[in-house]
Amino acid sequence: MTDYLLRVAIKMAVTLFAIVTVTFVATRLSGNPIDTFLGEGLTDEGRDALIAYFQLDRSIWHQYVAYLRGVVSGEFGLSFIERRPVTQVVAARLWPSAQLLLASIGLTAAVSIPLGVLAALYRKSWIGSAVMVVAFSGYAVPNFVLAVVMILTFSYWLNWLPVVGNGTALHFIMPTIAMSGVLIAALTRFTRNAMLDVLGQDFIRTARAKGLPELAVVMRHGLGNAGVTVISVIGLQIASLAAAGSVVVETIFSWPGIGQLLVTAAIMRDYPVLQFGVIAVAVAVVLINAITDVAYALVDPRIRLARS
Amino acid sequence: MTGLADIVARHRRRRAGAAAGGDIIQRIALLLAVLLAAAAILTPLIAPFDPLDQSLISRLRPPAGFDRAGPGHLFGTDELGRDVLSRALYGMRLTLTLAFVGALIGLCLGGTLGVIAGLRRSWLEDAIMALVDMQIAIPFTLVALLVLAVLGSNVTVLVLVLGVAGWEQYARIVRAEVRRLTGQPFIEAARAAGAGTVYIARRHLLPNVVSPLVVQFTLALSNIVILESTLSFLGLGVQPPQPSLGSMVGLGRDYMPTAPWIVLAPAALIVTLTFTVQILGDWLRDRADVRLQER
Numbered sequence A: 001m002t003d004y005l006l007r008v009a010i011k012m013a014v015t016l017f018a019i020v021t022v023t024f025v026a027t028r029l030s031g032n033p034i035d036t037f038l039g040e041g042l043t044d045e046g047r048d049a050l051i052a053y054f055q056l057d058r059s060i061w062h063q064y065v066a067y068l069r070g071v072v073s074g075e076f077g078l079s080f081i082e083r084r085p086v087t088q089v090v091a092a093r094l095w096p097s098a099q100l101l102l103a104s105i106g107l108t109a110a111v112s113i114p115l116g117v118l119a120a121l122y123r124k125s126w127i128g129s130a131v132m133v134v135a136f137s138g139y140a141v142p143n144f145v146l147a148v149v150m151i152l153t154f155s156y157w158l159n160w161l162p163v164v165g166n167g168t169a170l171h172f173i174m175p176t177i178a179m180s181g182v183l184i185a186a187l188t189r190f191t192r193n194a195m196l197d198v199l200g201q202d203f204i205r206t207a208r209a210k211g212l213p214e215l216a217v218v219m220r221h222g223l224g225n226a227g228v229t230v231i232s233v234i235g236l237q238i239a240s241l242a243a244a245g246s247v248v249v250e251t252i253f254s255w256p257g258i259g260q261l262l263v264t265a266a267i268m269r270d271y272p273v274l275q276f277g278v279i280a281v282a283v284a285v286v287l288i289n290a291i292t293d294v295a296y297a298l299v300d301p302r303i304r305l306a307r308s
Numbered sequence B: 001m002t003g004l005a006d007i008v009a010r011h012r013r014r015r016a017g018a019a020a021g022g023d024i025i026q027r028i029a030l031l032l033a034v035l036l037a038a039a040a041i042l043t044p045l046i047a048p049f050d051p052l053d054q055s056l057i058s059r060l061r062p063p064a065g066f067d068r069a070g071p072g073h074l075f076g077t078d079e080l081g082r083d084v085l086s087r088a089l090y091g092m093r094l095t096l097t098l099a100f101v102g103a104l105i106g107l108c109l110g111g112t113l114g115v116i117a118g119l120r121r122s123w124l125e126d127a128i129m130a131l132v133d134m135q136i137a138i139p140f141t142l143v144a145l146l147v148l149a150v151l152g153s154n155v156t157v158l159v160l161v162l163g164v165a166g167w168e169q170y171a172r173i174v175r176a177e178v179r180r181l182t183g184q185p186f187i188e189a190a191r192a193a194g195a196g197t198v199y200i201a202r203r204h205l206l207p208n209v210v211s212p213l214v215v216q217f218t219l220a221l222s223n224i225v226i227l228e229s230t231l232s233f234l235g236l237g238v239q240p241p242q243p244s245l246g247s248m249v250g251l252g253r254d255y256m257p258t259a260p261w262i263v264l265a266p267a268a269l270i271v272t273l274t275f276t277v278q279i280l281g282d283w284l285r286d287r288a289d290v291r292l293q294e295r
Helices: A002-028 A033-037 A044-053 A060-072 A086-121 A126-140 A143-157 A169-199 A202-209 A214-252 A258-268 A271-299 A301-307 B002-019 B024-041 B084-119 B123-137 B140-151 B155-165 B167-182 B185-192 B197-233 B245-255 B261-288
Strands: none
Touching (some): A002 A060, A002 A271, A002 B123, A002 B140, A086 A126, A086 A169, A086 A214, A086 A258, A126 B261, A143 B197, A143 B245, A143 B261, A169 A214, A202 A214, A214 A258, A214 A271, A258 A271, A258 B140, A271 B123, A271 B140, B024 B084, B024 B261, B084 B123, B084 B155, B084 B197, B084 B245, B084 B261, B123 B167, B140 B155, B140 B197, B155 B167, B167 B197, B185 B197, B197 B245
């Protein structure tokens, strides 16, 4: 187990290092950020002062080391627009994003797991096909199209739901559904395949042979075993998909979360915010992945033993 | 083992069905794909208006059949009096072009790295697979956001970003296929006969990985269409006044209560595109009979 934990930790460290490096390289791609971001109305002295302040006259390696030092000590600079530390700017957006994420994952699990089980049990009948068509549609409909069609129908036409903000429970309905479309498609497929794998195993036949009621076979032996895979998929894939989805959905519904912040920062070219925001979201995803890996290994000894 | 016999029988039936031209949904998808591709290629000939032509007197006209509909504007006009159908057609043309070039870039990049990883079982393989793991772990939309914000969005940057988006899937597939194949006797025989690595890769490996790659390419097309229209929707992809399906939906949002057709026409086209391509991709997957990673 120590071996396994060590490997997960190394993988995590390498990925985090790569993310930090990618964000550094990405923001330096355009050459001198001062010219790109501040541009007009700047005197030559002012420009030189800024370049000296941000150490842009030093070599790229020097800048990189200085940047890494800042990352390690938790200093990511000031927002160009809000003029306060980007860590504060991003932190203020954390809770709304987390709420939407949790609501979406909850809805996804509540819909996908029963649907996936149904699709596996009735894979030869129309029920299975119908479920897979639904799952398939989730992949084909981009979340912004889903959001726009829902807004047209439920806000402008029927006048049932509010479009903008996150004040009440009603505000959660459309953003949560828009986020969950793709997630439901992915998780339903995973659940179905995991169930099919498990239901084909010998111990299921044994359970049936010893006269266990079908419901107990499916729920306890089937879903009990497939559930581990399903939960690990939620941690490994759904988290990353949801992070990407939140960017779009939060923007459409003016949800005051990190996703909306990132898009605004990208359009306003507030690159310290963008840089730290991307790092923060990536760290969250990598952390969730690592926790899932470890939890998976704890529950299933085959994982930690097979690979070491 | 009735289970196994059953699966084999089902599989035979499925293959027979696929060989006979697929079921009705797949035939419709194929027809749609041909129509959409033709429309994209012939856009300059069939588009009724110039997509950039503004007309102040025919702003926000509804589609044909409604009151106040403008003459010739089948899907209505937008807030500047531009023809929605023409813009949607040009947008689809651009989206499909970007998707094809992007998927090709991903194919070349991922395919090459996959072959290298499969043939050279050394630190190089570990490094490439570590890159693959990273690409999977990091939400790519965010990196795309960062790169597009810094470099500014133009078609070159956009197509490169779209190309990098899916390379890891090709790399995984090619590596797995190459590893499987290199264990086969015919590769060993070629090697014993004195064939070099490049010759084996070209003559023996390439023909064998073509069909899984075609399947992945098709599925990637639909993912790239979604990514491109999402980025354009957010204002970070194709820049106005050039029409793109995503940016039409994004910019038309302000007029949704009064002129929903500006948004609905491109949205419907996006969904038609992705559905068609995905159905074809799944069909090809069944036909090619490869066990690709279920997503």
